[in-house]
Amino acid sequence: MTSELNASGRRLGPLSKIPVGEGRTFIVDGVELAVFRTRNGDLFAVQSRCPHRGGLLADGLLGDGKIVCPLHGYTFELTSGQSLGQQPCESITTYSLEVTEEGDLLIDLQRASCAG
């Protein structure tokens, strides 16, 4: 599994950098990312800033596969990046992420996807 990512991936350091159920903002090659670790062990990486007014998503509340922006409560689906609600704002970019055998986070900036 890891092999595919190893080529283009960037290491973010040990998984333990992120407290359980929370997120952290990373800067990799000048790109800001929010990385989340859920209570049941899922990992997600998305663009760091909320498209609404730039709130730092890593500081938001996480749960049920969603992140709630700490500034005004816009909510995004972490797998698809889609904004929830009937009058949604733009979607956020999502990235592929995995954990290496040594327990390091590995992100692939090339494999970004935009729900459009």
Added chain:
Amino acid sequence: MTRKNRLVVVGNGMAGARFVADLIDRGGADKYDIVMYGDEPYGNYNRILLSNVLAKTQDPKDIFINPLQWYAEQEVTLHAGTRVVAIDRRARRVLADNGSEQRYDTLVLATGSTPFVPPFAGLAGEDGQYKKGLFVFRTLDDCEGITEFAKTSRKAAVIGGGLLGLEAARGIQELGVEEVHVIHLTSHLMEMQLDATGGGLLKDSLEGMGFRIHLEKSTREIMGNGRVTGLRFSDGTMLDSDLVVIAVGIRPNIDLAQRAGLSTVRGILVGDDLQTVDDPRIYALGECVEHRGNTYGLVAPLWDQARVLAERLTGLRPDAVYTGSRVATKLKVMGVDLSVMGNPVKQEGDEEISYVEQSRGVYKKVLIRDGRVAGAILLGETSRSAHLLQLFDRGQDAPESRSDLLFPAASDGSQSLESLPDDHQICNCNGVSKGQLVGAVEKGCRSLKSLCDATRAGTGCGSCRSQVEGILELATDGDTEEDPSIHYYVPGVPLSKPDLVAAIRKRGLRSVSAVFAELAGGRDDPKSKMGLASLLKTIWGSEYVDQRDARFINDRVHANVQHDGTYSVVPGISGGVTSPDQLRKIADVADKYAVPMVKITGGQRIDLLGVRREQLPGVWRDLGMRSGHAYAKSVRTVKTCVGSEFCRFGLGYSTQLGVEMEERFKGLESPGKLKMGVAGCPRNCSEALVKDVGVVAVEGGRWEVYVGGAGGSHVRKADLLTVADSHEGVLRLSGRFIQYYRENANYLERTYSFVPRIGIERIRKIVVEDADGIGEELDAALQASVDDYSDPWLEATAPAHPAQFASTFSS
């Protein structure tokens, strides 16, 4: 795995389907295999909206609540178009008209009712079927039949001038039938809901719209050979008509239950547990039941019943009971606005407030019993209905100025909502216009919650919510729905606060994730986390298992996040009284950390703005002051004025009392912020009358204690709770009030909503007179929280985890 119980539901109408949906929401699918029988060949549709379908304002396909595919997704076996004909209670099985049979462990009857058809002569043609052109109005099929027939019909008669009959009449007129007559037996229309004045005005309005209304007319015969041609009445007169709809009432469907030997009177008899009185395996709900002598013909009671039964059968609240409902009706077909609450018939001792405006057909009447709204009629002008309904539903005290019940206050502007242009901005926080709100309603938002969620209106400071509600009323013509989640303490756990507290206590749930696992089917709704954290902390105190991810960012780092991701630091300055030493320290810290802005706050303290996350522990340590809790849903500040110490008018030591209050109550978590003020005389320089708790010194060494004031997005003058005669008395009574508020308010419900909701009289009884005998308990619980206080800024030296104060950006 143990075998699941088989739950069989007979009736796939509004009650049956809602109950199954509620059951599944509460994790019922883990416990039951669900099998449903529905006589109608469809999924479940919203019967109420049939009036709209008839009037062609809604397409039949838009009224489905649960299409067939929903049942498949939820793994519910639905036998649509299949009628259950017998229940074999001994063998615990039901038999259907297609010859199939089904065993059950638990059986739920939700068979609804059928239109009542009096034994008029000439109902049937030679084939024994109803004559062509004769209809009742209950199902989608009836609706389609009427629509089809109306195409070739010129004169229609509706027998029955009640709610349903009038809606049918309106629909038929809308379908283009030239002449529509309404035949009614008694002396005024809608006598179940209206008094004579209201009925008379309604008749005038309807006649103005072209309907022909015949009162005190008793139908004897449906005329015509195989096909309807007219009606003959008992006074000998006749009326030509080629389309007739009978809508004179409904009869609960009880024959299936009767044949199975279950007790019935008007409906199937059930207790508060919704169990039939004869068989502990059989429950019933909806229009087919009789509960405490009442049968209902409206949906609101069914929602309550469905919830209670779902809670019982999932075991979420095995002791949940249904104790009856207060009913409110809206005539919702376009044209006439009418809203009726309770039974608007005056009783001995009732106070009646009414207003009649003949020319516009406006009639408003409110009955007040024991200071509360007991019934109301709003005809022709219903802009106050949302407001009244709230008072009625919650049993709140009616406002002293009774005219506020009938008319919007001049300042709240809701009277003119109708005339506002579409581009008028309603929500000033999120920039949502009237036009956008109306648009969202047209797209299907029918509850206040769904409208706010969809447009974000009302989700900022919240002060526009009553206007949003007004526009919802306007745009739906009053046909609004209530989102059940507004009764939940947090959106993601389907329980009201008292029920949630009971479930948490009973199951010993000490962490937010445990609550999600046990009470929300494992869904960790992020928007419910903060509310649960606050509640659990109040319930368990030091036994609470604090999961940091359940906290809002401010509460994780004990500072307020700013728009640029930096934080503000507000040290506690009790009562607003500081010292040169403290000021010097603050100045030094501001210099050392190059704090971008130092500001005096509106709460009489000093804010250091623009501090980076990794600087927070250093800033706190160097300040050597406690947290001011400016970020938390907790006690904030106690503002004071100088008072006796220096002021020439001072009647009491307001600074001293303010400092004592803040030292005692500092940092107490509560459902909403608590802001206090102490004034040294009634000049009230610390604005104590617009605080959650305000104290004012009066002559004679006494202190007036006020509660429920506000001066933010909502402005409310506080209510006088009592007059205390010492500092100690103020501390004790305000503490008791705070604890009562902590235990009973909804999450984020400030005292300005809580106090009027409960009523100041009732609060005074509990807090001051100790009428409920819980005074000492409240005092003890508060004392425990006070003793439990620890300054969160101590985490500067002992962070909860290494990343807590790490720089926002990591690489």
